[in-house]
Every structure is written in structure tokens, then in C-alpha cells.
Amino acid sequence: MKIREIEPIVLTSKEKGSATWASTMIIVRVITENGAVGYGEAVPTLRVISVYNAIKQVAKGYIGKEVEEVEKNYHEWYKQDFYLARSFESTTAVSAIDIASWDIIGKELGAPIYRLLGGKVRDRIPVYANGWYQDCVTPEDFAEKAKEVVKTGYKALKFDPFGPYYDWIDERGLREAEERVRVVREAVGNNVDILIEHHGRFNANSAIMIAKRLEKYNPGFMEEPVHHEDIIGLRKYRANTHLRVALGERLLSEKEAAFYVEEGLVNILQPDLTNIGGVTVGKSVIKIAEANDVEVAFHNAFGSIQNAVEIQLSAVTQNLYLLENFYDWFPQWKRDLVYNETPVEGGHVKVPDKPGIGVSINEKIIEQLRAEPIPLDIIEEPVWVVKGTWKNYGV
Numbered sequence: 303m304k305i306r307e308i309e310p311i312v313l314t315s316k317e318k319g320s321a322t323w324a325s326t327m328i329i330v331r332v333i334t335e336n337g338a339v340g341y342g343e344a345v346p347t348l349r350v351i352s353v354y355n356a357i358k359q360v361a362k363g364y365i366g367k368e369v370e371e372v373e374k375n376y377h378e379w380y381k382q383d384f385y386l387a388r389s390f391e392s393t394t395a396v397s398a399i400d401i402a403s404w405d406i407i408g409k410e411l412g413a414p415i416y417r418l419l420g421g422k423v424r425d426r427i428p429v430y431a432n433g434w435y436q437d438c439v440t441p442e443d444f445a446e447k448a449k450e451v452v453k454t455g456y457k458a459l460k461f462d463p464f465g466p467y468y469d470w471i472d473e474r475g476l477r478e479a480e481e482r483v484r485v486v487r488e489a490v491g492n493n494v495d496i497l498i499e500h501h502g503r504f505n506a507n508s509a510i511m512i513a514k515r516l517e518k519y520n521p522g523f524m525e526e527p528v529h530h531e532d533i534i535g536l537r538k539y540r541a542n543t544h545l546r547v548a549l550g551e552r553l554l555s556e557k558e559a560a561f562y563v564e565e566g567l568v569n570i571l572q573p574d575l576t577n578i579g580g581v582t583v584g585k586s587v588i589k590i591a592e593a594n595d596v597e598v599a600f601h602n603a604f605g606s607i608q609n610a611v612e613i614q615l616s617a618v619t620q621n622l623y624l625l626e627n628f629y630d631w632f633p634q635w636k637r638d639l640v641y642n643e644t645p646v647e648g649g650h651v652k653v654p655d656k657p658g659i660g661v662s663i664n665e666k667i668i669e670q671l672r673a674e675p676i677p678l679d680i681i682e683e684p685v686w687v688v689k690g691t692w693k694n695y696g697v
């Protein structure tokens with residue numbers, strides 16, 4: 303079936319998410335000549351306008367192509383784009399169109415994506431909570447919220463305990479971070495995984511000091527301890543701590559993923575299907591990780607279409623660690639967009655069986671939430687911060 307139309311659509315609402323960048327979605331609607339419709343999702347972050355425009359540009363290479371020929375279409379884009387994986391906008395655009403293509407293929411064949419990829423290895427996906435610690439500053443704030451999360455059945459939670467520190471951290475920052483982690487460990491006990499998010503913002507010396515300070519609390523992984531492109535710093539970090547490193551949300555190609563895995567720089571790979579090349583690239587990155595004894599935990603911080611398709615791929619991933627989940631901390635409109643078909647129960651999500659991405663899309667709500675692509679305001683907290691946490695509490 304030939305692709306006839308590809309439309310980027312920005313969705314937002316007055317009800318905001320737990321992070322500024324999570325308050326907007328950019329979805330892509332693909333329509334074929336015989337009227338089949340599929341949905342994908344791209345990554346907004348601070349580039350809503352340029353991602354919206356990149357989708358229009360990348361779409362030019364997909365119109366008129368056979369929607370089923372996802373590999374061929376991806377490699378045609380790779381040949382045409384030239385700057386390809388150097389351009390986050392272009393890779394998130396091709397990722398969104400790819401996801402929508404797989405959605406259509408599944409609908410045409412009457413099969414959820416997991417069935418197109420060889421079937422499920424699990425019926426329920428274990429998840430970890432993120433986004434839960436909005437407005438947490440003092441250790442007591444974190445402990446209280448963490449208890450609530452665990453009470454609802456989550457067996458793992460991720461948080462960034464570093465307040466406004468960036469690049470380097472001093473003794474005060476180390477003390478504050480340790481206090482937050484200590485009380486969360488006390489609050490949740492030893493049977494819950496505590497996952498530490500650094501948001502890729504420290505130099506190696508600071509990241510190593512943090513590791514030495516927090517290792518006694520047995521974190522499940524240390525996410526992005528150093529700046530994303532700081533390979534030298536990451537090698538230093540690996541040489542100075544045995545803690546497990548998780549990264550991957552900023553990887554934009556299979557080759558980038560292969561580099562980190564085959565260089566032994568990562569223990570838990572966090573590919574983001576709306577960044578790395580959709581299902582087409584995501585499915586092969588899973589195998590690269592598996593062949594190298596690296597576990598997979600898809601990065602999943604944006605919207606409900608991303609969440610749906612990453613549940614599908616988590617269902618077929620033998621070496622899955624956990625799937626990230628903001629679902630309970632999304633604004634309600636994001637859950638309404640998929641008729642709330644992927645609720646978290648007891649720390650797990652059931653794998654939906656509907657054809658394609660597994661869920662239906664509420665077309666009415668798209669029209670209610672449709673917005674113009676506009677620049678996001680720069681506020682005192684970076685857009686990627688869980689809101690209200692970019693503060694010291696000053697012990």
C-alpha cells in the first residue's frame with residue numbers, strides 16, 4: 303500500500319505534565335492510498351518547531367513509498383539525509399513515521415506488532431516509575447512520595463536526587479543527594495529497585511564521587527552519569543566504579559548503540575524508539591544488546607503512543623530489565639488519547655492485543671488538543687527536569 307499523506311500534529315493542553323518537555327506531544331498520522339491510518343510519535347524536548355518541520359521534510363521521502371517496506375524506506379532516508387544521525391530532528395521524524403508504518407502493517411494484517419516480531423515472551427511488562435517526585439526537594443518530600451509509589455505496587459522507581467547541580471558537585475551537593483537517596487532506601491526497603499538519574503550532566507570526577515557516595519544504597523543503575531558525548535569520562539567512570547551504567551535515550555542509530563554496547567560502556571541499554579529509528583531500528587538494537595549480555599530498559603518519557611509501542615517491543619525482548627513508565631504521572635489527556643488502555647497494575651502493564659501499536663487512538667481528542675508548534679519557554683529549570691526539584695534544601 304502506498305503512503306499518501308503524512309501529517310505532524312502538536313498536542314498540548316493547559317494541564318501540564320511532570321516535566322516541561324513532557325507537557326507537549328508531537329504525533330504523526332500516516333495515511334495510505336486506500337485509507338489505512340497509522341500513528342507514531344516524535345520527541346518534542348526544546349525543539350517543537352524544528353521537529354515539526356523535520357517531519358514535513360522527511361515525509362517527502364516517504365510519500366508514494368510502500369508502507370510495508372520499512373527497512374527499504376529507512377535506508378532510503380539514511381542515504382538521502384546525509385546528516386542523518388547527527389540530526390536529532392531528522393531521526394525522531396523518521397522514527398515517528400516508522401512507528402506509524404508498523405501500526406498500519408499490524409492493522410492490515412490484524413496483528414499487534416509483537417506478533418509481527420515473533421510473539422511475546424511475557425504477557426505483562428514490569429515497569430519502573432518516573433515523574434513521581436514532582437516538587438520534591440527535602441529528603442522527607444522524597445520519602446513520602448516514594449512510599450506512595452510503592453504502595454501502588456511499583457517495585458522500582460527512578461529519580462534525580464541532585465537538585466540544581468550541573469557539571470560538578472561539591473560536598474554540600476553530595477550530602478544533599480545522599481540524604482535524599484538514604485531516606486528513599488529506608489522508605490521503600492530492600493526489595494524495591496532504586497534507579498539514579500543523573501540526566502547526563504556531570505563531569506567524570508563528580509560522577510565518580512557520586513558513585514562512591516551512593517553505592518552503599520545499592521542503586522539498580524546509574525543513568526547517564528556523565529555528559530552524553532563524554533566517552534573519555536564514561537571510560538574513567540567505568541574504571542572507578544562497579545555500579546551498573548544505564549544510557550541510551552539520546553542514541554540516534556543502531557551503530558551508536560552498537561558502539562556503547564560493544565565497547566562495554568553500558569550495562570542496561572535504554573533505547574528510545576521515538577529517537578533511534580522506530581521499530582525497524584529498535585528491533586535490531588534489542589538483539590545487539592542481547593548478544594552482548596546487556597539488558598534493555600526502553601526510555602519512555604514522552605507520550606502514550608511511545609508508551610504503547612514500547613510495551614509491544616518490551617513484550618518480545620528476552621533480556622528486558624524494566625520499562626520506564628510515566629503513565630501514572632502523565633497529564634490525563636495523554637491517557638485519554640489511548641482510551642487509557644495501558645494502565646499500570648501492581649508494577650506491571652498488560653500487553654494490549656489490538657492490531658498495530660496495540661491501542662486505539664481517540665481521534666476526537668486530537669482535534670481538541672491540536673496546537674500550533676511554538677517555542678517552549680526557558681524557565682529557571684531546564685525542560686527535562688521533573689518540575690519543582692531543581693533546588694537545594696541546604697543541610
Ligand SMILES: O=C(O)C(=O)C[C@H](O)[C@H](O)CO
Nearest residue numbers: 321324432501603686687688
Ligand atoms: O526519563 C528519563 O530518563 C529522562 O531523562 C527524561 C526526564 O527524566 C523526564 O522527562 C523528566 O524530566
Ligand SMILES: [Mg+2]
Nearest residue numbers: 499501525551
Ligand atoms: Mg534519563
